[in-house]
Amino acid sequence: MSVKIIGTGSALPQKIVTNDDLAQMVETSDEWIRERTGIGSRHISTGETVVSLAAEACERALENAGKNPADVQLLLVATAAPETGIPCAACQVQSILGAGSAVAFDLNAACAGFLFALHTACAYIEAGIYENALIAGGEVLSKIVDWTDRSTCVLFGDGAGAVLVQRSEQPGILGFVQHSDGTKGEVLQCHSRQLSNPYISLPFDSHFVKMDGREVFAFAVRQVPACIREVLERNSLSPADVDLYVLHQANRRIVEGIARRLSVEEDRFPMNLDRVGNMSSAAIPVLLDELNREGRLRQGMTLVLSGFGAGLTYGACVLRW
Ligand code: UT7
Numbered sequence: 001m002s003v004k005i006i007g008t009g010s011a012l013p014q015k016i017v018t019n020d021d022l023a024q025m026v027e028t029s030d031e032w033i034r035e036r037t038g039i040g041s042r043h044i045s046t047g048e049t050v051v052s053l054a055a056e057a058c059e060r061a062l063e064n065a066g067k068n069p070a071d072v073q074l075l076l077v078a079t080a081a082p083e084t085g086i087p088c089a090a091c092q093v094q095s096i097l098g099a100g101s102a103v104a105f106d107l108n109a110a111c112a113g114f115l116f117a118l119h120t121a122c123a124y125i126e127a128g129i130y131e132n133a134l135i136a137g138g139e140v141l142s143k144i145v146d147w148t149d150r151s152t153c154v155l156f157g158d159g160a161g162a163v164l165v166q167r168s169e170q171p172g173i174l175g176f177v178q179h180s181d182g183t184k185g186e187v188l189q190c191h192s193r194q195l196s197n198p199y200i201s202l203p204f205d206s207h208f209v210k211m212d213g214r215e216v217f218a219f220a221v222r223q224v225p226a227c228i229r230e231v232l233e234r235n236s237l238s239p240a241d242v243d244l245y246v247l248h249q250a251n252r253r254i255v256e257g258i259a260r261r262l263s264v265e266e267d268r269f270p271m272n273l274d275r276v277g278n279m280s281s282a283a284i285p286v287l288l289d290e291l292n293r294e295g296r297l298r299q300g301m302t303l304v305l306s307g308f309g310a311g312l313t314y315g316a317c318v319l320r321w
Helices: 019-023 030-037 050-065 089-097 110-126 182-187 213-234 252-262 280-293
Strands: 002-011 016-018 041-043 074-078 103-107 132-139 159-168 173-180 244-247 302-309 313-320
Touching: 002 050, 002 110, 002 173, 002 280, 016 019, 019 030, 030 252, 050 074, 050 089, 050 132, 050 159, 050 280, 074 089, 074 110, 089 103, 089 132, 103 110, 110 132, 110 159, 110 173, 110 280, 110 302, 110 313, 132 280, 159 280, 173 213, 182 213, 213 252, 213 302, 213 313, 244 252, 244 280, 280 302
Parallel strands: 074 103, 074 132, 244 302
Antiparallel strands: 002 159, 016 041, 132 159, 173 313, 302 313
């Protein structure tokens, strides 16, 4: 018994913001952003929400798989930036879809969130609790980014991606590894509401993303290749056996660094960050959906998915398409 991805979908806000647009707001340039990150433009919400984007991505994944919302048994939304603390985004997506039989809840592991949610869904299915699961990664990071901070506002984009997975007799997801390192939490943070009640009121702290970019960069190029090797070795595979690496899209130089450390040609590392920026938990499922719709995923291909981000959290998954 295995768990197989049987449908993919994605949704992006309509508005496209170029590097030149950002250069009108903060002291930056198209040249700096492209050279240091590989990003050329990103989609930014002018009304779309995590819930509306995730629901659209889920509808497309269901359509792609030829399934109805009523068939869905588990619905997970990975997000670090939900509009509401309660109810969770997944319950709101459930309501829009009409997926009345699904159990729905959110999961936050920042940029590794989609991968962690996929692993959670697989564990439920392998335990025999559910037959299928719809998993979305959705972010509207533009509402938690400081638009006066050039070191972060140029990086992020909004969007959502989704996959439908199902129990299968065919080989599908072969294995996962997941890691967390809470001791490094301060390198990428975004505070929520401060403690404030009749007994205590803490001084205001910014509710925007703060990041030590160099630390995150160094962590990613060191830990991601190691955890990819770990999941491959557990499945008696080597980096050369992998047809495509679908990685979190944070920075072109990070992806290139990972390819170098694995001694794998860069053309096995598809990228879309030039058009969409870093969409945190939406990055992997959006890229996967684009590859699927472009016909680049053929049955029997070996794929690695790998995400990393705040927490710190990171992980990798190897699968047969
Ligand atoms: O999803 C996971 C979360 N995030 C990441 O994965 C991000 C990982 N980190 C990175 O991608 C890179 O560290 C950044 C793209 C964020 C920054 O690139 P860098 O090569 O590490 O630059 P830096 O932070 O070392 O800054 C170099 C210079 C600084 O100026 P000084 O101090 O040398 O005068 C910055 O102030 O570049 C300056 N700078 C900018 N200049 C123009 C920083 N941001 C900008 C900007 N435009 N947007």
